[in-house]
Amino acid sequence: MRFHSAHLTAIIGLLACSCLAQKLPQPIRVWSVGPLTKSDPVMGITFGQGGPTITGSHIESQTRSTFSATRSIAFAGDRVILVSRIGMRQIQGTQAPISAFEVLSLDVKTGKLKEKREVTTFGSLPLFGANDDHVIVAGRSLMRMTSDLKDAGEFDYHANGHKFGNVENSSPDGSTLGNATSPGYELVDSQSLQATLLTKVSLADTSVSNKGVVTDNVHWIGQYPKDTAFVTYYDASGDHLLYHGDCGGLTGEPLLTMKVSSPFSYAGVSQNGERFALQLGDPSHERFVIYSVKTGEPITEVKADQKSDEQSWTAFSSDGTMFVVGSPLKLTLYKLP
Numbered sequence: 399m400r401f402h403s404a405h406l407t408a409i410i411g412l413l414a415c416s417c418l419a420q421k422l423p424q425p426i427r428v429w430s431v432g433p434l435t436k437s438d439p440v441m442g443i444t445f446g447q448g449g450p451t452i453t454g455s456h457i458e459s460q461t462r463s464t465f466s467a468t469r470s471i472a473f474a475g476d477r478v479i480l481v482s483r484i485g486m487r488q489i490q491g492t493q494a495p496i497s498a499f500e501v502l503s504l505d506v507k508t509g510k511l512k513e514k515r516e517v518t519t520f521g522s523l524p525l526f527g528a529n530d531d532h533v534i535v536a537g538r539s540l541m542r543m544t545s546d547l548k549d550a551g552e553f554d555y556h557a558n559g560h561k562f563g564n565v566e567n568s569s570p571d572g573s574t575l576g577n578a579t580s581p582g583y584e585l586v587d588s589q590s591l592q593a594t595l596l597t598k599v600s601l602a603d604t605s606v607s608n609k610g611v612v613t614d615n616v617h618w619i620g621q622y623p624k625d626t627a628f629v630t631y632y633d634a635s636g637d638h639l640l641y642h643g644d645c646g647g648l649t650g651e652p653l654l655t656m657k658v659s660s661p662f663s664y665a666g667v668s669q670n671g672e673r674f675a676l677q678l679g680d681p682s683h684e685r686f687v688i689y690s691v692k693t694g695e696p697i698t699e700v701k702a703d704q705k706s707d708e709q710s711w712t713a714f715s716s717d718g719t720m721f722v723v724g725s726p727l728k729l730t731l732y733k734l735p
Contacts, residue, residue, distance in 0.1 A: 400512055405510065405563065411707070415458055415597055418616065422696055422697070422698050422699050423696065423697070423698050423735040424735075425454070425698050425700055425721070425732035425733060425734050425735065426732060426733040427546065427730060427731075428507075428509075428731040428732060428733055429508060429509035429730070429731050430509070430602055430703060430724075430728060430729070430730040431504070431509040431510075431511075431728070431729055432596040432657070432724065432725075432726065432727050432728035432729055433481040433706075433726060433727050433728070434482060434502055434504075434511065434569070434726045434729065435484055435500050435689055435726045436511050439502060441681065443623065443698055457703075458483075459704065459706060459707055459725045459726075459727050460483060460647040460680075460711075460725055461706035461707050461708055461709060461710050461711065461725050462707040462708050462727055463471060463708060464663050464664075464677075464708055465488065465708045465711070466522060466524070466711075467663075467665065467677075467708075467709040467710065467711050467712060468664065468666050468711070468712060468713065469524040469525060469566075470482075470524075470525055470711045470727075471525065471711045471712070471713045471722060472525055472526060472529075472533050472546075472713050473506070473527055473714070473715045473716060473720070473722070474503075474526030474527060474531050474532060474714055475531035475545045476505065476506045476507070476532050476545065476690055476714070477503045477504060477505065477545040477546070478503075478504045478506055478509075478729075478731065479501065479502065479503055479525065479527075479533045479543075479545070479547075480501075480502050480504075480506075480525070480536065480711070480729070481500070481517075481525045482499060482500050482502065482726040482728070483497060483498070483499050483503075483523075484499060484500050484516075485497075485498050486498060487518050487660050488658065489518060492599070493595075494728045495563065496518050496519060496520050497518065497519055497520065497521065497522075497523070498516055498517075498518050499514075499516065499517050499518070499519070499523045499576045500514050500515070500516055500517075501515050501517055501535060501543070502514045503524075503545060503546055503547050503730075506715075506720070506731070509729070509731060512546065513546050513547045513623050514547070515547050516570070517535060517537050517541070517640075518537075518538075519537035519538050520538070522570055523535060523536065524536040524566060524649050525566075526568040526572070526575065526588070527568075527669070527713070527716070528542070528570035528572050528573075528588040528589065529571055529588060529589070529669060529716075530569055530572075530588075530589055531544075532544055532545070532550055532588070532589075533545075534565075534568070534575060534588055536565040536575075538553050539552050539553060540552065540553035540555075540565060540591060540615075541554060542588070542591060542653075551590075551591050552591070553586060553593070554715065555577070555579075555592040555705065557593075557735050558579075558584075558593060559583070560579040560629045561610060561702065562578075562579060562580045563577050563578070563579050563584075564577065564578045564580070565577050565578075565586070566578070566603065567587070567603050567604075567605055567611075568606060569606050569607050570607075570610045570667045570669065570671065570708045571608060572588060572607060572669050572716070573587070573588055573589075573608045573669065574587065574588060574608040575588055575606070576603045576606035576608070576611050577593060578600075578601065579601060580600050581598060581599065581600040582595065582596075582597060582599070583595075583596045583597050583599070583600075583601055583603070583607065583632070584596060585606070585608075585609075585611075587611075595638070595661035595696075596611065596633070596634070597632050599615075599617070599632075599637070601615050601630075601707040602614070606640075609633050609634070609711060610631055610632050610633030610634075611631070611632050612629065612631050612632075613629075613630050613632065614627070614628060614630075615628065615630060616628050617630075618630070618639055618642060624643045625643050625644065626643075626644055627642065627643055628641065628642050628714045629641040629642075629645060638639070654731065660678050661678070661679075661680075662676045662677060662678050662681060662698075663676065663677045663709060664676065664677075664711050665677040665709070665712045666713055666714050666721075667691075667714065668714040668715070668717065668718030669692055669714070669716040669717075670716060670718055672690065672691055672692070672718050673688055673689065673690060673691060673714060673734075674688075674689055674691055675687065675688050675689070675700075675712060675714070676689070677709050677712070679685060681705055681706045681707060681708060681709070682705060684702050684705070684706055684709070684710060685699055685700070685701050686699065686700045686701070686702075686710075686712060686723060687691065687699050688700065688719070688721065688734060689699075692701050697734065697735060698735050699735055700721055700723055702723050702724055702730070703724060703728050703730055704724055704725060704727050704728040706725065710722060710723050710724055710725055711723065711729075718734070719733065719734055720732065720733055720734065721734055
């Protein structure tokens with residue numbers, strides 16, 4: 399999601415933004431690699447403040463979505479794991495071709511490709527870092543993999559009698575995945591892959607914690623017919639309306655507020671909860687600013703080597719000391735101050 403307001407409001411109580419007048423310490427480039435997989439020429443269109451822009455024929459960078467920017471790459475121990483779309487496959491038993499992806503495992507120290515495997519699925523293939531040096535790949539089932547891409551567990555969306563399941567978000571600490579079963583919603587432990595029913599209400603999650611989920615469902619409209627925007631938090635004790643109104647703003651106690659002078663979007667948070675990143679600027683002048691969660695002060699700034707169509711992929715190491723940015727065309731790892 400792209401934000402154009404003067405303030406960023408975070409559901410968990412952090413109101414964040416930045417002012418970058420001061421000179422920031424520079425990160426250290428560890429390595430750059432790419433291209434990692436074969437990409438085909440495509441025609442593209444991007445949407446910015448000035449409206450849609452036709453990008454013309456160019457090599458597919460797989461960076462056309464701010465949604466997938468933090469769901470396509472993750473750290474797992476001494477590896478960087480990413481998923482790259484490589485084409486379509488005709489699978490026996492399916493009427494139409496389905497998407498094929500390569501899951502790649504790179505050595506953190508060198509950027510060298512160590513292992514890869516192919517996964518087919520319908521649509522996209524979100525990737526999440528677990529809290530124990532594993533990754534979760536959300537395909538036709540949830541696949542838990544080791545850092546060298548070996549199978550370490552599987553979660554069947556239909557196992558609990560559901561006709562449908564969809565995982566789009568993981569908690570910042572990597573412990574929990576949110577599964578929209580429609581109707582109903584489950585929290586899935588990233589290590590055991592055991593699901594716990596949170597609610598029987600159908601909802602679309604916007605963020606997940608290890609205890610609950612935030613949604614912008616409008617089921618409160620009967621009580622507040624003049625309002626158009628709602629923010630609700632669900633946990634084991636039920637639903638809690640955080641905000642209702644025309645647009646923007648939350649109730650609760652602000653912990654931190656800082657100004658942002660340009661459009662920005664979310665670019666990741668470290669699992670230890672100490673650092674987060676925002677993407678600033680447009681794809682032609684894309685930059686990522688790393689902040690301290692505790693103080694809200696900027697720590698350093700990182701720029702992608704390859705121009706993106708919308709937003710480059712990014713991920714923090716679990717301790718927040720490393721930051722990887724780029725795409726399958728070119729991926730760069732930085733050591734942060």
